[in-house]
Amino acid sequence: MLPEEQRCPHNEQVNCANCRLNSICLPLAIADDDIIKLDEIVQRGKPLHKGDKLYRQGSDFRSVYAVRSGAIKAYSVSPSGEEQVTGFYLPGEILGVDGISSHRYSSTAVALDTSAVCEIPFEQLESLSLQLPKLQRHFFQLMSREITDDQKLLTLVSKNSAEERVASFLLSMSARHTRRQLSEQRFHLPMSRQDIGNFLGLTIETVSRVLGRFKKNLLIEVDGRDLFIADLDGLRAVARVNH
Amino acid sequence: MLPEEQRCPHNEQVNCANCRLNSICLPLAIADDDIIKLDEIVQRGKPLHKGDKLYRQGSDFRSVYAVRSGAIKAYSVSPSGEEQVTGFYLPGEILGVDGISSHRYSSTAVALDTSAVCEIPFEQLESLSLQLPKLQRHFFQLMSREITDDQKLLTLVSKNSAEERVASFLLSMSARHTRRQLSEQRFHLPMSRQDIGNFLGLTIETVSRVLGRFKKNLLIEVDGRDLFIADLDGLRAVARVNH
């Protein structure tokens, strides 16, 4: 199989016959010849190094971005100075839509690893959506999906214990790897414990202790950020949520 | 001034010259003659009694709704049986967009009081959005707004103390009343302590105790669900967030 950043949404080679799309990934992919028009407005490439910022909270909103490789973290800082990690974006996922409402990004996006993203200028996406009903629908769905995901996260954070939160998080990462045809059980966490804790509303110490307990109970094996889920069903039982 | 449900988005009388709109409220209002077309697809009325369900989690998604009067609560039940209140919708606000992504509502909406809503069939809204760029943009913004609001709520619930959460909640309610030209300080809470607690990730007892403390510190006066914010700045200081 090709390296991930050269694969199309169908995980075939570049210019796969099914989608004719080589610059942008799953979430906006439409099985239709119209996709070529979308492909034309997408800015390629944009390689990012670890720590590079894709956009900053408060800066003018221009584009949304599709991740092609690597991993991006989005976080926002509240007026009171609290920092909140609002999401991690993996290849095939789209970020930046939070900026639409106020014409400014409400969060900062930073690369956790060397990453590649596609830039999709929003004005052009808007005009194109007026011509391509399927694209408009896709984009409505994408945003609606982000809303329901946020609401699930809210439930997780406000109703579940530390163990349940961490278990759910690991299963979510696993599921997203599976979607990309990668291992369900073995993968690398691109973010620090700090980031995981912040995202889940826990301290770094609690995250570390919970992972320690999972390890002791033979649910997982961890070495730094390398993770192996030894007992998927066991972890699901802890999470009490089906992923 | 007319009763709220008879007022247009500009808080004037029915058929106000500025907007020619008498069926749907602020969030989708566009200062443009095109609005008439939108007005045509909106279903009027729909009076709801306290406890009536507007839609149910898992049922087919057909429409989004604009609240005209009263108050609606949205909540979802996770696979594990946890109930999570995801939002309260007051006059001028729109709910139901969570159903777009999966063609099914991901939450249940129930009237907290006698309420009136307008139904906006989504398929028609979609087609109309293809013709009216401003409407499309408005809807994108509406959804983006919901995303940023959810993320603020997540920060509140995962990073702030019980007192900060309740104070922020009261200030949010106050701000939304102010937008409707109603009193900033004195209003009625349409939801139970249970609902507030669930929404904020707290138990009913904690909510009650926090309100008791606010009362003792002369920040508020409460009598059941009737609230008077005696010291707005004091409450803002507790919330540490500017509303």
Place this chain on the structure above:
DNA sequence: CGGCCCTTTGACGATAATCAACGGGAGTGG
């Protein structure tokens, strides 16, 4: 009047935060 739900208040306890110390790896500079 009686039952039910909502709310308040108190006593107690558990979960996760805080405070603190330490080890390891990466990068830097001598």
Place this chain on the structure above:
DNA sequence: CCACTCCCGTTGATTATCGTCAAAGGGCCG
């Protein structure tokens, strides 16, 4: 090459916030 620092992660001891359990009062409606 080695010392140095910085960041990340782990682990332990203690604390505090909020949840749980329990009881009781008030309002609404049949």
